Amino acid sequence: MLLLEKIGFMACLKYLGVGMLGIFVAIGLIVLVILLLNKFTK
Amino acid sequence: MDLKLLDFLYENVLAIDWKMLVMWAIGGILIYLAIKKDMEPTLLLPMGFGAILVNLPFSGAITQILENGEEEKGALSVLFDAGISNELFPLLLFIGIGAMIDFGPILSNPKLMLFGAAAQFGIFFTLCLASIFFDINDAASIAIIGAADGPTAIVVAQKLDSTYLGAIMVAAYSYMALVPIIQPPVIKLLTTKKERLIRMPYSPAKVSKLTRILFPILLTVIAGLIAPASVSLVGFLMFGNLLRECGVLNQLSETAQKVLANLITLFLGITIATKMQADQFLSLDTLLIMGLGLFAFIFDTAGGVIFAKIANLFLKEKINPMIGAAGISAFPMSGRVVHKMGLAEDNQNFLMMHSIGVNVSGQIASVIAGGMILNFFM
Numbered sequence: 001m002l003l004l005e006k007i008g009f010m011a012c013l014k015y016l017g018v019g020m021l022g023i024f025v026a027i028g029l030i031v032l033v034i035l036l037l038n039k040f041t042k
Numbered sequence: 043m044d045l046k047l048l049d050f051l052y053e054n055v056l057a058i059d060w061k062m063l064v065m066w067a068i069g070g071i072l073i074y075l076a077i078k079k080d081m082e083p084t085l086l087l088p089m090g091f092g093a094i095l096v097n098l099p100f101s102g103a104i105t106q107i108l109e110n111g112e113e114e115k116g117a118l119s120v121l122f123d124a125g126i127s128n129e130l131f132p133l134l135l136f137i138g139i140g141a142m143i144d145f146g147p148i149l150s151n152p153k154l155m156l157f158g159a160a161a162q163f164g165i166f167f168t169l170c171l172a173s174i175f176f177d178i179n180d181a182a183s184i185a186i187i188g189a190a191d192g193p194t195a196i197v198v199a200q201k202l203d204s205t206y207l208g209a210i211m212v213a214a215y216s217y218m219a220l221v222p223i224i225q226p227p228v229i230k231l232l233t234t235k236k237e238r239l240i241r242m243p244y245s246p247a248k249v250s251k252l253t254r255i256l257f258p259i260l261l262t263v264i265a266g267l268i269a270p271a272s273v274s275l276v277g278f279l280m281f282g283n284l285l286r287e288c289g290v291l292n293q294l295s296e297t298a299q300k301v302l303a304n305l306i307t308l309f310l311g312i313t314i315a316t317k318m319q320a321d322q323f324l325s326l327d328t329l330l331i332m333g334l335g336l337f338a339f340i341f342d343t344a345g346g347v348i349f350a351k352i353a354n355l356f357l358k359e360k361i362n363p364m365i366g367a368a369g370i371s372a373f374p375m376s377g378r379v380v381h382k383m384g385l386a387e388d389n390q391n392f393l394m395m396h397s398i399g400v401n402v403s404g405q406i407a408s409v410i411a412g413g414m415i416l417n418f419f420m
Contacts, residue, residue: 012170012181019166019414020159026268026410027159027403033260034152034253041252 057099061320068318069093072212081219084304085192085311089212092118092315093323104316121313126207129200131310132193133278138303139193139405140258140282141295143373147399149253150246154365154396156349158403161369162411163345164188168338169415175330180204182419184331187214188338189408190221190371192310197275198412202419208317209328213335221375224336226383228343229367237351238387240362244395254287265410271420272413279409343367346400361396368397371408377401 072090076083095103096118104116125131148154165188172181183204186195195214199207217224230238258280265276285295317323346366354360368380377398384393 012173015418016166016170019169019411019418020163022268022414023159023162023407023410024156026265027155027407029264029268030261030406031152031155033264034149034155034257037253037256037260038149038152038247038249041250041256042248 054099059320061324062097062099064324065097065318065320066094068323069097075216075219082215084307085211085215086219088308088311089215089315089318092312093318095312096315096319104319118313118316121309122316125306125309126196126313127200129197129274131306131313132196133274135193135303135306135310136275136278137282137285138298138300138306140279140284141286141298142303143279143283143286143402143405145254145257145283145402146249147246147395148403149249149257151396151399154399155403155406156353157346157366157400158369158405158407160349160366161342161346161400161404162188162407163349164338164340164342164370165408165411165415167341167345168334171337172334175334176206176327179419180206182415183207183210184334185338186210186412186415187217187331187335188342189412190214190218190339190342190376191405191408191412192218194275194371194409194412196310196314198415201271201416205322206327206331208314208319208323209331210335211314211317213332216332217335217339218372218375221339221370221372222379224339225343225367225370225376225379228340229347229364229380229383232344232347232351233363235387237354237363238383239391240360241388241391242362242365242393242396244392246395251287251289255284258283258287261406265406265413269410269413269417271416272410275409275412276406279405339370342370346370362391362393365393365396365400368400369404369407370401371404373401373405374398376404 069090072086075081076087100106102116103118105119106114108114165185168188169181169185172184179202183199183202186198187210192214195210199210262277262280266273282298285291285298346369347363350361350363350366364380364383368376370376380397381394384391
């Protein structure tokens with residue numbers, strides 16, 4: 001876990017990138033799971 | 043008659059200051075918006091009334107320190123400790139919300155979930171802006187207003203120990219109710235008429251009952267592995283959905299959707315008001331938080347729409363980019379707004395099932411975003 005104090009605007013842009021990437025990875029995995037579920041549970 | 047007995051009356055009246063009067067007015071405005079304008083009445087009315095309760099002199103509704111130094115517990119403070127400081131109330135509410143949601147539209151067309159992900163852009167962008175004015179935990183708590191989801195905002199703000207919970211809640215619920223006013227201008231600015239006219243035929247794939255049962259379980263596992271701090275949020279939401287979909291717990295599902303959800307909403311609204319005491323609430327920081335919250339909603343909308351426009355560069359069958367805006371978690375208002383805008387451009391263009399599907403996926407994505415924020419900063 002990161003322990004943070006006041007960080008700058010530029011550092012926050014990193015969190016923007018990592019955060020959006022993380023959400024897309026999670027949602028991408030969920031989409032994949034749904035596609036597999038639809039395929040194997042007909 | 044000993045007139046000194048009436049001293050307490052003068053003391054109480056003389057203890058009223060201008061800040062309390064302002065908070066009474068704010069409480070009155072929230073009540074007016076709830077009743078007259080039908081803006082999120084389930085939360086704004088209790089919050090408005092609670093704001094008045096906690097801003098009366100020496101209010102017995104909140105904990106007071108007596109002259110002898112003893113603490114006299116107030117009911118709202120007890121409720122706050124019982125259900126908000128430990129995040130219990132919002133998590134229980136999520137069981138009810140999960141039981142209300144039908145994931146059918148995204149199970150039959152899972153690609154829609156990507157727009158829900160894109161529409162969380164405003165959260166992280168607002169984090170960058172808010173970190174200029176606030177320390178990082180408060181900035182993250184303010185950014186999560188962009189999740190457009192009350193329980194997620196409460197859980198994140200509490201876990202990050204933000205001092206601005208009252209302002210965050212007022213901003214979040216007010217803007218959720220204002221989605222029909224906030225989103226259309228942003229959508230129109232970012233899309234052309236030709237794009238808004240794109241039709242999307244709806245032909246749903248059949249979804250098996252087994253899929254509907256396995257989905258909440260697997261989603262909890264995936265979200266929990268990527269963002270462990272989101273397990274409580276995602277888990278309670280999916281538990282509620284499993285109650286709905288399993289088919290053998292209809293009474294529990296109905297209880298969750300109606301009795302539990304209403305009961306918790308009742309407690310939540312009035313208890314949040316403990317953070318609307320004048321000294322905490324009336325500051326320039328509150329105005330700044332309201333501004334940042336609006337910024338988050340605007341950039342959530344923009345993120346979803348722009349993602350849809352980028353997707354169209356690669357797709358043969360074009361999608362109407364307006365549905366990207368429905369990825370904001372304000373369910374079902376955002377989905378309805380997009381559907382109405384589609385009909386306004388072309389009265390034969392029915393976007394409802396697509397926009398509602400994206401709207402539902404926004405609920406999931408916003409909870410995952412909340413978990414990511416907690417993972418970064420807890």
